[in-house]
Amino acid sequence: MLRTAAAAILGVTVLASASMAQDYRLNPIYQTISLRGGFTPDPYVINLQSGGNNDASRTLGGSCRGWVATAPDVRLHFQAGSLPLIISANSSTDTTLVVNGPDGRWYCNDDGGNGLNPSLRWNSPMSGQYDIWIGTYGSSRNANAQLHISELYSQ
Template identity: 30%
Template structure:
């Protein structure tokens, strides 16, 4: 406040009002996905559950969690922001989330309501990641699609299927 000149600010009333407004304004943290949000309700179509993206970050997905709820390792590198948000309108008994990069070495981490973590890596003989799991309660799910190596860019299609 060394350079503060009271006469210049009309007694500082506007500054006090601005400061009070800033202090009184709540900070709302919202997660914004890198690509898009998928809003899904039971019976959603295959086109509603499909979207595209690309890998390329250097954030270690193990920083979200070392292991998921089933003890599977969470690995890979992505952007620190989730790539997608999946909003489930209702509970789903079973969903499958698949990455198709043409067989590149991708990984998958999903953080759901109550911070439930699901992780996926290779699918069968393919290096593409997937998660096939039960008990998906309604709510928001943050989805990271990673690459096994940091900074590697792969284009992919993400598909969510109701089982």
């Protein structure tokens, strides 16, 4: 579902400082992908396990939520085009999203997508490296989840 710019930024926290618990310098747990504007298939979907041992509300603060791993789950190298970039998750459990963007800032969301799914949207995305963590809200237990990367849809 496409969202308006106002709805897209509602519930998003942007933090300028890096966190020691979430380390974007580590190799991702699942995979590194490279996409450029206009990619297909859209959405690009990755099956993974959400969760980890780090409480993002303590390590990043603001409105960041969920238990995440130390290493990113996925690393996205993105060459922006004219469309938005939407990173979201889909799970039967309550998940959260933490992204370290190409500008070095931390972007977080909880429940910005459909139901209890998180979603982040950049209307004018930056080209560069996006390190992505899918968290599990309220508990460090892992849960089945899907990461969706899209220029058209949010989960």
